Structures are given as C-alpha cells and as structure tokens.
Amino acid sequence: MKRIDREEDERRGTVTYQLDDGRFVTLEESAVAQFGADNLIQWLGLERLPVMQQGRRVGTLPADFDPLNARIRNSLYQVRPGDLKREGDAWVAEDMLSSDDLDAVIEFERDK
Incomplete structure (x- = not known):
C-alpha cells in the first residue's frame, strides 16, 4: 500500500x-x-489475503470473502462447505479443488 x-x-x-x-x-x-x-x-474488509493450496500460495481473496455467498463465473461449479476456509490471515483451498474451480470464483485473483 x-x-x-x-x-x-x-x-x-x-x-x-x-x-x-x-x-x-x-x-x-x-x-x-x-x-x-x-x-x-x-x-473495512478492503485487504486481500493469500489463498493457500497444498502448502503454496496460488492467489488472493478479499478478507471479507464469504464462501457460501461466492459469485461464480461458471455454472458447473458451486462453492461447497469446506472448499475455502479462513485460517488466520489466509484462505485455504481444499486440496482437491482444480484451478478451474478457483478461477470460477469471481473474487479470486490468481498469482501471476
């Protein structure tokens, strides 16, 4: 900042x-x-937190992200309970989520 x-x-x-x-x-x-x-x-919930999957950072989500009310780009995927969990100062993605599943979440920004 x-x-x-x-x-x-x-x-x-x-x-x-x-x-x-x-x-x-x-x-x-x-x-x-x-x-x-x-x-x-x-x-204000404006900061973005890292998204970790299998021990490595894959992107970010807003701090105030609500997995159960996530906006999705692709109707083939819906966030299920446990897919994305807040743990401390990070979001943790379920190991079995594909990169397409994460990319379908509108608020998700993949690391380059």
Whole structure:
C-alpha cells in the first residue's frame, strides 16, 4: 500500500492510498491519525489475503470473502462447505479443488 498525494485530499481533510491490488481508497485524515491506515483498511474488509493450496500460495481473496455467498463465473461449479476456509490471515483451498474451480470464483485473483 502506498500513499498518493492529491490536492483535493488536502482541501477535504482526506488521505488516499493505492492498495497492493491497484484499487484506491480515500480515508478521513483524522481517522488515519487515530487508528492508522492499515487498521482502517482491515476493518473495512478492503485487504486481500493469500489463498493457500497444498502448502503454496496460488492467489488472493478479499478478507471479507464469504464462501457460501461466492459469485461464480461458471455454472458447473458451486462453492461447497469446506472448499475455502479462513485460517488466520489466509484462505485455504481444499486440496482437491482444480484451478478451474478457483478461477470460477469471481473474487479470486490468481498469482501471476
């Protein structure tokens, strides 16, 4: 995450950051001073967490991702309970999920 200096932020009392995934977020300067930008971004559910499968990182999902309400690109796959589990600061994909299954989840971003 990196801070972006914008003239309008100074006038409005805000601070803008570019997140690691390329998205931008604008936060109240007073809230950043009180709580810290990292905490606010985490509380807002804007951060992305790694997706681990068979012990290696394969991509990311939003921190607030809900597997049971996942949006899917392909009608041939539906997320089942246990396919994706939150463990600490990571999502863990079931070992038997194929790469096509993971790629069907709209919120999933595969590592390059």
